[in-house]
Amino acid sequence: MKKIFLFGATGSIGESSLNVIKENPDHFALSGISFNKNSTRVKEIIGNFHPEHIFTTNEKSYSWLKKENNLSNTISISNNIEELSEFLNSDNVDIIISAISGFAGLETSILSVQTGKKVLLANKESIVAGGDILIPLSKKTGANIVPIDSEHNAILQCIDDYSAIHNITITASGGPFNEISDSDLENISPQDALKHPTWNMGAKISIDSATLVNKCLELIEASYLFNINESKINLVIHPQSIVHSIVTYSDGSSLCQMSNPDMRVPIAHALSDENRLNINFRELDFDNLSLSFSAFPKSRKMIEDLAREVCKIKNGSGIVFNAANEVAVDAFLNSEIKFLEIFDVILRTFDNVQLSKELDIEKIYEIDKASRIMAKKVVESTSN
Incomplete structure (x- = not known):
């Protein structure tokens, strides 16, 4: 039985992680969580998973936890890094899932890697902004950083001979404006940009998908995680979001990872060791499946070029x-x-x-x- 601490328990990645844990009760127990504001959802999580420790830096959330009847007696509650670090480094935690979005997740990602434990990383911004210290830190502590965003987890699943990699291709759905010209994007509203065609995501990453900046962040992340030159990383548009990444080898073979858009798939893979886990998933309908690919839009070339420059200069x-x-x-x-x-x-x-x-x-x-x-x-x- 592996004990899991989940950062960002009430977010979209957190919810997917909880679903995988719930579907595999013989393999995992939720020993701790962090959250920000959603106390209603946290109360449900407590009732369903019975975590031993809850961490929050939100003052209102912390006060609510302290006042909640019968809670303080059964669950340790913290709002400071020292107490959190002590729990993460204890025998109460085997695996840490880092699912706090944005730069705000860097501190907890560093804290997680410092433990030397298995760290499932959904926070690409931690690598983009902190890769220069996180990657060396993981080598020093022995922490195993396993990506759980769909693209990088797909790359991980497709690597069977690192030395023979010719290139890596990361796919992008193209977002909600894939077939809309730039001239028509001038007056796009935030509400329009939040409507992602294939994934259910938070507001920030939905906008990143619409601008395709998310793919530029993923390019940078891939260069750090897999120690590969940016010139060997391609970006392509794939509207169906079925093929998540492709690894091409020196013998001309290309391996891809395919699944319906479902964050539980990469999370389940990352949580598993030698044997894959069981989850209730929607099978691909190959009888009616049609896949298409196209070049990354030239109108986003200036941002892609900037991302490649980041990889070069650091x-x-x-x-x-x-x-x-x-x-x-x-x-x-x-x-x-x-x-x-x-x-x-x-x-x-x-x-x-x-x-x-x-x-x-x-x-x-x-x-x-x-x-x-x-x-x-x-x-x-x-x-x-």
């Missing part, structure tokens, strides 16, 4: 890229800028933030702060 450039995007997406969701202006915010911010060859945790947060300040200035100048 020095904290991924921090700037990620922070600028988060600020731009937030501004778009709040109707402060137009859809296509997201790209302008990223590009202009990237050109105006100083990088650093010497990176540690403090420096990462320093560059992130400077990037957000600059990005907000760009937003203000754009919206005026």
Whole structure:
């Protein structure tokens, strides 16, 4: 029986993780969770999974947990990193799932890798912004970082001879605007951009999918996770979201991982050891299945090129890229800028933030702060 701590239990990845755990009660127990605001859902999780520890930095949520009848006596509750770290490093945790979205998840990703345990990572921003310290840290502690976003988990499943990899292809659905011209995107509303055709996701990642910035983040993440040059990573449009990634080898063979869009599939694979787990899944209907692929749009080339530049220069450039995007997406969701202006915010911010060859945790947060300040200035100048 493996004991799991789940960061971001009430988010979309958290929910998928809980479903896999629930379907495999003989293999896993939920020993702890973290959450932010959704106390109603947390109460349900407590009733269904009986975690031993709950962590939150939200003051209202912490107060609610402390006041909840009969809760404090059966569950340890913390709101500080020291107590959380103690629990993560204890025998109460075998596997950690890091499913907090955005740069906010970096701290807990670092904390998870420091334990030297198996870490299922859904937070691509942790690698994009913190890959220069997370990857070396994992080698030092012995932590096994296993990606659970569908594309990188697919790559992992398709690698059988690392030394013979010719290239890797990451697929993108194209988002809700795959067949819409840029001229028609000028006045797209946040509500339009949130309607993803194949995946059920949170607001931020839905916008990233619409802009295709998510694929640029995934390109950077793949270069770190698999230690592969960006020139060997391709991006293609695949509207059906059935083929999640492809690995091509030196002998001309290409291996792909296929499944219906369902985050439980990569999570189940990542949680398994030698034997695959059982989940209730929707089978592919090969009798009626039609797959199509097309080139990554030229209109997104400037952002793809910037992502490739991040892979080459590093020095904290991924921090700037990620922070600028988060600020731009937030501004778009709040109707402060137009859809296509997201790209302008990223590009202009990237050109105006100083990088650093010497990176540690403090420096990462320093560059992130400077990037957000600059990005907000760009937003203000754009919206005026």
